[in-house]
Amino acid sequence: MTNERKTILIIGLGLMGGSYAMALKRKGHTVNCITLSQTSIDYALSQGIIDRGTTEIDEELIHSCDIAVFALYPHVFTEWIERYGSKFKEGAVITDVTGVKGEIVEKIQSMLPEGVEFIAAHPMAGRESSGVENADDRVFKNANYIVVPTEKNTEKAIKICEWLGRELGFERISRLSVDEHDKMIAFLSQLTHCIAVSLMCASDDENIYKYTGDSFRDLTRIAKINETMWCELFSLNKANLLAEIDAFSEQLQRLRNAIGSDDGETVKDMMRRSTLRRGYFDKERGV
Amino acid sequence: MTNERKTILIIGLGLMGGSYAMALKRKGHTVNCITLSQTSIDYALSQGIIDRGTTEIDEELIHSCDIAVFALYPHVFTEWIERYGSKFKEGAVITDVTGVKGEIVEKIQSMLPEGVEFIAAHPMAGRESSGVENADDRVFKNANYIVVPTEKNTEKAIKICEWLGRELGFERISRLSVDEHDKMIAFLSQLTHCIAVSLMCASDDENIYKYTGDSFRDLTRIAKINETMWCELFSLNKANLLAEIDAFSEQLQRLRNAIGSDDGETVKDMMRRSTLRRGYFDKERGV
Numbered sequence: 085m086t087n088e089r090k091t092i093l094i095i096g097l098g099l100m101g102g103s104y105a106m107a108l109k110r111k112g113h114t115v116n117c118i119t120l121s122q123t124s125i126d127y128a129l130s131q132g133i134i135d136r137g138t139t140e141i142d143e144e145l146i147h148s149c150d151i152a153v154f155a156l157y158p159h160v161f162t163e164w165i166e167r168y169g170s171k172f173k174e175g176a177v178i179t180d181v182t183g184v185k186g187e188i189v190e191k192i193q194s195m196l197p198e199g200v201e202f203i204a205a206h207p208m209a210g211r212e213s214s215g216v217e218n219a220d221d222r223v224f225k226n227a228n229y230i231v232v233p234t235e236k237n238t239e240k241a242i243k244i245c246e247w248l249g250r251e252l253g254f255e256r257i258s259r260l261s262v263d264e265h266d267k268m269i270a271f272l273s274q275l276t277h278c279i280a281v282s283l284m285c286a287s288d289d290e291n292i293y294k295y296t297g298d299s300f301r302d303l304t305r306i307a308k309i310n311e312t313m314w315c316e317l318f319s320l321n322k323a324n325l326l327a328e329i330d331a332f333s334e335q336l337q338r339l340r341n342a343i344g345s346d347d348g349e350t351v352k353d354m355m356r357r358s359t360l361r362r363g364y365f366d367k368e369r370g371v
Numbered sequence: 372m373t374n375e376r377k378t379i380l381i382i383g384l385g386l387m388g389g390s391y392a393m394a395l396k397r398k399g400h401t402v403n404c405i406t407l408s409q410t411s412i413d414y415a416l417s418q419g420i421i422d423r424g425t426t427e428i429d430e431e432l433i434h435s436c437d438i439a440v441f442a443l444y445p446h447v448f449t450e451w452i453e454r455y456g457s458k459f460k461e462g463a464v465i466t467d468v469t470g471v472k473g474e475i476v477e478k479i480q481s482m483l484p485e486g487v488e489f490i491a492a493h494p495m496a497g498r499e500s501s502g503v504e505n506a507d508d509r510v511f512k513n514a515n516y517i518v519v520p521t522e523k524n525t526e527k528a529i530k531i532c533e534w535l536g537r538e539l540g541f542e543r544i545s546r547l548s549v550d551e552h553d554k555m556i557a558f559l560s561q562l563t564h565c566i567a568v569s570l571m572c573a574s575d576d577e578n579i580y581k582y583t584g585d586s587f588r589d590l591t592r593i594a595k596i597n598e599t600m601w602c603e604l605f606s607l608n609k610a611n612l613l614a615e616i617d618a619f620s621e622q623l624q625r626l627r628n629a630i631g632s633d634d635g636e637t638v639k640d641m642m643r644r645s646t647l648r649r650g651y652f653d654k655e656r657g658v
Contacts, residue, residue: 208584228582258581268582271574276586278630279566282622284645286615287558293652294545295515295555297495299563302589307649311642318630318638328573329627333620335569340616343565343605351605355598358571362594365580 089113093149095164097124097137099211100181101155102219105133107252110221116145124216133219146171151248154180157313158188158320165195165202174199177244181207183269183313184320185232185262193236203245204232206265207254208273212308221253229254232265270324275332277314278325280307376400380436382451384411384424386498387468388442389506392420394539397508403432411503420506433458438535441467444600445475445607452482452489461486464531468494470556470600471607472519472549480523490532491519493552494541495560499595508540516541519552557611562619564601565612567594 090113094101097119105115105128117137119125125137138145146152146168154161161182169192172178178200182188185204192202209227211218229249233242242259249257260268283300284307292300318325335354342350377400381388384406392402392415404424406412412424425432433439433455441448448469456479459465465487469475472491479489496514498505516536520529529546536544547555570587571594579587605612622641629637 208582210584227584230582256581260582268579272579272583272587276570276590278623278626279570279590280586281641281645282619282626283563283566284648285622285626285641286619288648290651292555292559294543295495295517295547296559296652297497297515299567299593300559302592303563303566304645304649304652305589306586307645309642309646311639311646314642315635315638319633319635322630322633326627326631329623332569332573333623333627335572336565336616336620339565339569339572340613340620343609344613346606346609348602348606351602352598354568354572355596355601358568358591358594359596359598361571361575362591364577365583365591 090150091116091148093117093145093152094134094155095119095152096155096160097121097128097134097216098155099214099216099218100207101153102128102133102216103209103221103223104153104155104181104252105216106131106219107221107224109133109135111251113251116149118142118145128216141168141171143171147173149173149176151244152176152178153248154178154182158182158184158316162188162191162195165192169196169200172196172200176200177241178202179205179245179248181205183273183317184266186266187320189232189234189262193234201236201238201241203237203241204234204262205245205249206230206232206269207249207252209254212305214310224253226255229257230265231257231259232262233259234262266321267324267328270321270328274318274321274325275328277306277309278318278329279332280304281309283307377437378403378435380404380432380439381421381442382406382439383442383447384408384415384421384503385442386501386503386505387494388440389415389420389503390496390508390510391440391442391468391539392503393418393506394508394511396420396422398538400538403436405429405432415503428455428458430458434460436460436463438531439463439465440535441465441469445469445471445603449475449478449482452479456483456487459483459487463487464528465489466492466532466535468492470560470604471553473553474607476519476521476549480521488523488525488528490524490528491521491549492532492536493517493519493556494536494539496541499592501597511540513542516544517552518544518546519549520546521549553608554611554615557608557615561605561608561612562615564593564596565605565616566619567591568596570594 092108092113092115094117097117109115115134117134128134189204207229209223231245246257379400379402381404384404396402402421404421415421476491494516496510518532533544
């Protein structure tokens with residue numbers, strides 16, 4: 085990709101859309117946005133992280149963009165494209181931050197006009213807080229960015245999407261197919277959120293904060309969760325997620341039964357395996 | 372407690388014993404140690420975090436201490452007291468860092484001579500690494516310290532133990548009974564370690580580091596685990612731990628079944644509850 089200045093339209097200026105805007109403005113691109121809340125636009129303008137913003141369907145803003153980034157709830161994203169997808173100019177590249185791809189990508193691709201290409205991406209970065217006021221492009225540093233092409237994507241659009249990941253400051257950019265992505269994300273992200281939520285639901289003791297160590301704090305950080313978005317993401321990836329919950333539960337039961345029957349060798353064997361795998365993981369990531 | 376300079380003996384100079392030594396030397400106390408490895412002693416002397424150290428059972432070191440801190444595997448701790456507990460001077464206060472209390476505290480108290488008091492404590496701080504070379508007393512900052520008295524303890528010894536927690540730099544010092552402690556720790560610490568180990572055992576994909584976000588990293592940080600120590604701690608607190616694994620599994624199954632049957636209201640209800648509880652938790656801790 086060239087170093088040329090692009091015009092980038094962000095649709096949905098929350099935590100993630102705002103963090104994209106911040107990173108891309110810093111790189112000298114023109115960043116416009118369409119979002120529901122005028123307060124978010126006013127804040128973003130005051131911080132200098134967007135050039136223009138509107139709560140309306142501004143055809144000129146839509147038509148002028150080289151790249152559009154959708155940071156919306158999945159069903160809002162597909163509805164938006166259905167209604168306004170024809171307004172992008174030929175050659176525009178559309179991408180997203182949606183956490184599930186299977187139910188989304190083909191639908192979006194089939195709705196866009198000839199010459200407008202959707203290439204899906206998943207930035208593996210975030211925070212427990214929400215809203216553009218909490219946007220922070222430092223979350224992309226040391227983080228992973230997954231490009232999720234289909235057979236319909238051109239190598240050119242895939243390269244633009246990878247370039248965007250680099251412009252945002254991600255450390256590692258990878259490609260996965262839609263199926264690989266959704267299975268991976270069921271394990272790495274959705275299962276971990278299910279565990280955190282279940283763990284907080286397992287105790288109503290209000291005094292636990294007095295006694296806890298870092299391990300419990302770490303495991304439940306993500307228990308503060310946007311229930312509307314995550315419920316939708318879980319539903320869209322149901323089969324994969326149920327399979328991962330079951331695979332995890334099987335291992336937990338195995339460990340439970342080994343503890344219960346004083347089978348120290350199985351307990352230690354599982355601990356050695358987890359130590360080895362987690363160590364490999366740290367080494368590769370350099371943390 | 373007074374500000375007087377104490378002579379403190381640390382038995383077991385690993386990560387935790389070393390971090391205690393570092394904090395207590397910084398406060399001007401005399402810190403001696405008995406530990407298995409001369410290399411650990413040489414390192415600690417070179418760093419100025421102990422005054423004297425030996426790999427022998429040095430009766431003068433044992434007899435001279437005002438406070439002794441045991442940072443050993445539970446069964447090594449009880450064996451040590453059985454063999455050498457009579458060598459402490461009258462008025463000495465013994466404490467520990469052991470992660471389980473039920474099988475330990477009464478046994479230790481019953482073995483010590485008249486005038487030597489054992490008051491149990493659990494510092495809720497640690498690291499995934501081990502050894503005195505990784506000792507760092509900054510882990511006590513913002514952390515919890517639990518004092519675990521029994522009916523046999525005097526208020527004087529409890530106060531000394533609480534004073535020790537403050538000298539070490541802990542943010543919050545609480546008291547729990549042995550039963551309360553072991554139940555609390557089964558939930559807050561042992562269950563979370565079982566979850567992390569099971570999660571790492573649930574996938575043998577060596578490429579996951581390329582795609583993961585912070586949530587998976589946070590949930591598995593503690594999957595690097597000393598299998599000898601944790602297997603012993605799990606076994607000593609078996610009944611409580613199995614009950615907590617079961618309570619957690621019940622919530623996870625509830626969430627799983629709600630996702631599986633498209634019962635969005637239950638999914639969202641659990642997420643709202645977890646968000647509320649985790650938020651309360653953060654607020655109280657000020658993080």
